[in-house]
Amino acid sequence: MKKRASFGSLIALTLDAAQPEPLYQQLYEQLRGAIVGSRLPGGTRLPASRVLAQELKLSRNTVTSAYELLSNEGYILTRVGDGAYVANILPEDRLLPRKSSKADGPPPAASHPSLSARGRLLTELSVTAGPAQPVPFVADLPAFDAFPLHAWARLMVQSWRQVQPDMLGYADPAGYEPLRELISQHLKATRFLDCVGQDVIMTSGSQQSLDLLARVLLDHGDSVWVEEPGYVGTRSALIAAGARLVPVPVDGQGLLVSAGEMLEPRPRLIFITPSRQYPLGMTMSMERRKELLAFAEKSGAWIVEDDYDSEFRYHGTPLPAVQSLDRTGRVIYLGTFSKSLLPSFRLGFLVVPGYLARAFGNAKSVIDRHPSLLEQMTLLGFMQSGQFAAHIRRMRQLYEERQQVLIQEIERKLGGFLQITQAESGMHLVAELPDGVDDVSFCQAAKSWGVSVQPLSAYYTAEPRRNGVILGFAAIPPKSIVRGVERLAAAVASGQATPPARKLPPGPPVR
Numbered sequence: 001m002k003k004r005a006s007f008g009s010l011i012a013l014t015l016d017a018a019q020p021e022p023l024y025q026q027l028y029e030q031l032r033g034a035i036v037g038s039r040l041p042g043g044t045r046l047p048a049s050r051v052l053a054q055e056l057k058l059s060r061n062t063v064t065s066a067y068e069l070l071s072n073e074g075y076i077l078t079r080v081g082d083g084a085y086v087a088n089i090l091p092e093d094r095l096l097p098r099k100s101s102k103a104d105g106p107p108p109a110a111s112h113p114s115l116s117a118r119g120r121l122l123t124e125l126s127v128t129a130g131p132a133q134p135v136p137f138v139a140d141l142p143a144f145d146a147f148p149l150h151a152w153a154r155l156m157v158q159s160w161r162q163v164q165p166d167m168l169g170y171a172d173p174a175g176y177e178p179l180r181e182l183i184s185q186h187l188k189a190t191r192f193l194d195c196v197g198q199d200v201i202m203t204s205g206s207q208q209s210l211d212l213l214a215r216v217l218l219d220h221g222d223s224v225w226v227e228e229p230g231y232v233g234t235r236s237a238l239i240a241a242g243a244r245l246v247p248v249p250v251d252g253q254g255l256l257v258s259a260g261e262m263l264e265p266r267p268r269l270i271f272i273t274p275s276r277q278y279p280l281g282m283t284m285s286m287e288r289r290k291e292l293l294a295f296a297e298k299s300g301a302w303i304v305e306d307d308y309d310s311e312f313r314y315h316g317t318p319l320p321a322v323q324s325l326d327r328t329g330r331v332i333y334l335g336t337f338s339k340s341l342l343p344s345f346r347l348g349f350l351v352v353p354g355y356l357a358r359a360f361g362n363a364k365s366v367i368d369r370h371p372s373l374l375e376q377m378t379l380l381g382f383m384q385s386g387q388f389a390a391h392i393r394r395m396r397q398l399y400e401e402r403q404q405v406l407i408q409e410i411e412r413k414l415g416g417f418l419q420i421t422q423a424e425s426g427m428h429l430v431a432e433l434p435d436g437v438d439d440v441s442f443c444q445a446a447k448s449w450g451v452s453v454q455p456l457s458a459y460y461t462a463e464p465r466r467n468g469v470i471l472g473f474a475a476i477p478p479k480s481i482v483r484g485v486e487r488l489a490a491a492v493a494s495g496q497a498t499p500p501a502r503k504l505p506p507g508p509p510v511r
């Protein structure tokens with residue numbers, strides 16, 4: 001039986017229960033088609049799910065499932081208590097290379113001057129923006145739904161009230177001094193860092209810290225060890241600076257120093273993620289930390305320690321930071337508030353050996369003067385009032401719960417298929433696929449079922465690559481985790497995600 005409805009004069013919907021596609025999928029596709037085809041323009045308010053369900057004589061769950069899929073993919077934005085609106089920037093607009101739109105202007109004509117070689121390189125390396133909403137199982141995002149936005153807003157207003165006239169001009173390029181001091185105390189207490197406030201250089205996040213580091217410490221053609229597999233943001237910043245990347249394999253104890261030494265005995269910089277190797281998740285052993293420090297001293301290299309999410313360790317005490325073991329001033333520590341607070345704040349920092357602090361502060365002034373003073377004052381208030389520590393404690397518990405839900409659901413619905421390999425801490429899981437299943441094809445198939453998983457092979461620069469998937473859980477509420485795993489199981493059962501020999505029996509029904 002066909003079911004029809006129309007949104008005023010904007011679009012007509014026709015759903016047919018006799019079709020093999022579930023009704024929620026038909027609804028999702030028709031709405032998506034109308035959004036992409038601009039029949040439902042950005043900013044249009046969608047009818048409440050209850051109203052549309054009544055009009056189409058469907059269950060409300062069918063409509064909410066379609067809305068959820070659209071929202072997960074970034075076609076609509078849902079505001080608590082205010083319904084759903086068509087997004088102004090669609091996922092298609094976020095893809096690279098970007099479609100030309102009116103705002104981009106016409107493509108360059110042959111007579112236009114061309115980009116510099118550096119400009120072309122930066123364009124190619126562009127670090128893409130992820131989905132607008134926390135789609136299951138997007139990695140690298142914290143829980144938007146649990147951030148105390150009202151408390152932050154209150155502190156921001158308070159910060160404006162405290163501003164003195166002499167704070168309205170340019171500020172210290174290295175950052176707001178009371179904040180640098182407090183961050184240094186926090187790092188001494190939690191990560192045993194050997195530092196003072198003057199060593200802390202505030203940045204707009206790790207991406208800027210990496211750019212700053214590369215500009216201040218590297219010359220064109222300098223060789224740099226990077227972990228294999230590793231973080232794309234680091235690689236992009238280094239390649240953009242003209243560095244020669246030396247991918248060094250990792251094992252269960254972290255970076256293989258002996259392998260690196262054979263590949264390139266005189267690197268200028270060595271990048272590591274020792275608290276939790278990115279993306280595989282193991283902790284660098286104490287033995288390996290000491291071996292690396294001894295090698296750096298012998299070869300004259302700097303070590304850059306990216307401590308991006310060490311707050312989210314669920315069991316045991318963390319090992320002290322590599323910087324805390326360094327006696328010769330060759331470790332630079334990278335911190336970010338993108339995981340502990342929100343990525344959109346663009347707040348992070350470097351802790352540099354004292355002798356480099358002036359050089360970094362001066363270089364920072366050339367690049368962007370300094371981060372917004374107001375944001376730094378708000379962060380200071382958040383930390384001083386104890387709300388930062390409380391938020392971390394809450395998120396640690398929340399992320400552990402979300403991780404447990406994801407593990408249980410995978411074991412129940414995909415147990416014979418996905419093999420979880422690392423689940424002690426952090427914000428994402430790594431899982432292996434059965435032999436013969438290609439991770440890139442698997443992730444593409446998952447995407448067509450509305451699930452975003454990342455292929456592990458994409459984090460490698462060269463062969464051999466491990467085949468697997470990265471599943472983020474920190475940003476995903478438990479209900480969405482359950483539905484996401486159901487959809488993954490349905491993708492597997494449909495055979496789209498697997499070679500014929502590995503088809504699983506049909507999974508549970510997907511709404």
Ligand SMILES: Cc1ncc(COP(=O)(O)O)c(C=O)c1O
Binds near residue numbers: 204206208336343
């Ligand atoms: C390894 C690693 N370092 C740092 C960051 C944070 O980057 P930023 O501070 O630029 O947001 C991320 C974010 O995903 C990451 O995965």
